[in-house]
Amino acid sequence: MTTATATTATSDVTDLTDLDADIRRDPAAHRVLTGDRPTGPLHLGHYFGSLRNRVHLQRLGVEMFLVIPDYQVITDRDIADHLAEHTENLVVDYLATGIDADRATIFTHSSVPALNQLLLPFLSLVSVAELHRNPTVKDEIAHSSQATVNGLMLTYPVHQAADILFCKADLVPVGKDQLPHLEVARTVARRFNERYPHPDGTTVFPRPRALLSSAPLLLGTDGGKMSKSRNNSVPLAADEDTTARLIKGAKTDTDRRISYDPAARPEVSNLLLLTALCQDRAPEEVAEEIGDGGAAALKRTATEAVNEHLRPIRARRAELAADRGHIRQVLRAGAERANATADATLTEVRAVMGSL
Template sequence: MDSFTATAARMPSLERRIADDPSGFRILTGERPTGALHLGHHFGTIRERVRLQELGVETFVILADYQVITDRDASDGVAANVRSAILDYLAAGLDPERTTIFTHSAVPELNQLLLPFLSLVSEAELHRNPTVKAEHAASGRALSGLLLTYPVHQAADILFCKGTLVPVGKDNLPHVEITRLIARRFNERYAEVFPEPEALVTETPELPGLDGRKMSKSYGNAISLSMTADETAALIRRTPTDSERLITFDPERRPGVSGLLQAAAACLGTTPERVAEEVGAAGSSGLKTLATEAVNGFLAGHRSRRAELAQEPGLVDDVLRRGNARARSIADATLREVRSAMGMGYANV
């Protein structure tokens, strides 16, 4: 049994434990602010964060701005992306009174954990990380020190607040595994400071872009949560499909048609096959009309709330200020505990 299969098999038991005692868990999750949040983010992560928050699980959401430069030369647009993401979080239902939203760069104490953590892993272990290998191959550039140590940065993100749950997809499971390894090695070498976090694997499949490829702003195939209804309709109209009249779900042979079917199905709460049956012989035009109505109908409430929130002066700054302050306070306490465990308590004076 591979690691993902074994982890997935534990999910029913973990979900029962969360339901029985949500206050006994702390979640760390987040993303790099490399662009506007899109429909894939909503179904893949944001909806799950809101669910867990409503259950009573203490939730931390990190906007990992420093990590934007792991695979790119500049940080253009990061400030706007951070502000946009916070509006989407709030519009989706994340409550800053219950969920701590903060940026990586605002918590220097978090980054101080990197040095002791780096001493606990080998170069070979870092090179074996699938995400490091994939991102390096995609970049076409020399492997930077920041990208190589990316898994350790993520371990610091998770462990600074002593996170016990990390929602992940299959591709990110190795990050949780190396975080557990770092926590275990620190505890064995120095003292019991960190919990070994568990991966929380959801059943939500990754929503592809409208053209069937991975949903990404760089591909121009992502429906951003901040788009207007007209912008969404225009994007769907431009999606390449084919000339076959009968609409069928066939991701391999008909990626554009299938991408539209999956987007519509996610928003309608049904399956791509059922959407295909509904469209039938109406062709790509009928499919695009249905997909536009489904997506715009689904996002109408989010967009309305987002527009209202955007009109509140200082709201985003206030959310970020309070979230950063709380994250710094927790990170400072953890760092003091780490120094004491390492025999460096004099640094806490």
Template sequence: MDAASLRHAEQVSDDLKQKITEDASPFRMLTGDRPTGNLHLGHYFGSLRNRVELQNAGVESWLIVADYQVITDRDAVGEIRDRVYGLVTDYIAVGIDPENAVIFPHSQIPALNELVLPFLSIVTDSELRRNPTVKAELDATGGRPMSGLLLTYPVHQAADILFCKANIVPVGKDQLPHLEQARVIAQRFDKRYGRAKGAKHPIFPRPQALLSEAPSVLGLDGQKMSKSRGNTIELGMTADETAKRLKKAVTDSERMITYDPVNRPEVSNLVQLTALATGKDPVEVADEIGNGGGGTLKNVTTEAINEMLAPIRARRTELENNQDYVRDVLKAGIEKANAQAEETLREVHEALQMVYL
């Protein structure tokens, strides 16, 4: 994406945020996660907290558990049922309200997945191969042949967004190409096939990006936060487990604590985690610790994160002891998502003139 396009996306996002503060009722948000592991602080600060804020502002929220996407680049699904339930448990624990949100796994929504077929007719092979995520995933395979599911990954994402007629999608800048693909598909479908019989408006809205303002959070070793590296603080960890992880966090030998992400990324990452957990400015956090050194910094960070996560963990424990409730939330979400998907597919069939009975 060139600089001009990025500036335009940022301006659109800023305008959307202002409109949401004025009146959130016209907006429907689609967001979600792949059930590939336990959610951690990177997820919380990067997206979960923002989702709760948007929900509380009055934005209609649809959260997709992208279980089919697990097999785009893996040979097995692992304990996927437990992971899906764990994901939904975390959603509710952090503050997503099932009374005001639709939570569902897309494998359980047949009409959503059927939309992939007509969508594939209006994208080209070269477009898909140019998609940054597809290219990155292919490079990561080390020469392994790319599956058809991985190649068409952007089209599946478009179906996830468009089936429920979401008009805003919270994303990072690196995800803008995926959203642009969904916008292109919506526009091309309307141009090529038209609209449902008697409809005054296109079947699919043109979804807009709501760019995340969350800062990048590193793992406890200063590298990218990743469950496979063991450098995360998972939402489901106990306070003691959190303290043990943070005790091993990488710092440096300087006693004076400063916030300098370029020259002191590991120290600055702990300072930033503390700031995010307490609502303070990172420089203020560093100044308060002063020459306390890495040990004091780790203690302050541990206390801040455990205090912030305490109510989330308490709620999570309640939900883990009442998985029937989580099942009911999933069941209700699946029912609502199926109703919406079937209605959207009916409109698509009308536009395609594929209604025979």
């Protein structure tokens, strides 16, 4: 597995390379909170952008909480379609790509009441003006499929803060577009600790750091960002023929000479990068091999690389998808562990607030 390389390293933002040595020295000192909304199938962008790094972190020994935020699905849509199906399929994808459910806590929002109770005291620490100014919220409102924006959308970053802080995660893998949300969690933690200190001088919550991966952003088949909602992705669950059809329809250009130039040739470079990630090679090396073969040869090469790389994952996925009882048991076990953690945190919060 390829480990993400350094991007930024400050007290608030870190990367996997810098953490490797630290985690190996003391894995128990770190806890990661991450997850995916159950709105559709995970795709190659999710896999190379986050899933492989999660497996890597778990293998290093860090404790991981994987939230499936089913309540957050209704932030930007009126109805949560196929919610149970999408939730179970997320678990299938997690396990198929290498997450160990015996070591990771996989759970849904709706199954952990104490987590959601933290939203109320946390909202008292954030002003309405701060919620309105959040750039990620503004972007999500602009792309919302709702006729009118609901209140949950505005409080979405505070709900995410509850996700992170209920388990006292100190590391949160995010993309750069999600940094404003994480800053809300850091602000909530700081303000809570200042307003409600422990009598012994200790603090209730850590200030979580963003874990930025340098895993490159994969484009969709239309040349835009690969996204479930834009219908331009290659799902992990797709069979080999479907994968071939989707990649065959990917946008390229008319220059027969294949070269890796992300700035000038983003679509061609994207397919080269995808091939290189699947084969653990440099995209320039892949381009040199294809040479003057043109877009057809490039797409054939990319299709073969993706199908070869995903073949064992898809085989494992088919086995898991056939045993829904096991998937539901994973969620039940995860909910039990998450509830124990959330109950303990909420008890501590009530105690320092004087409301126990």
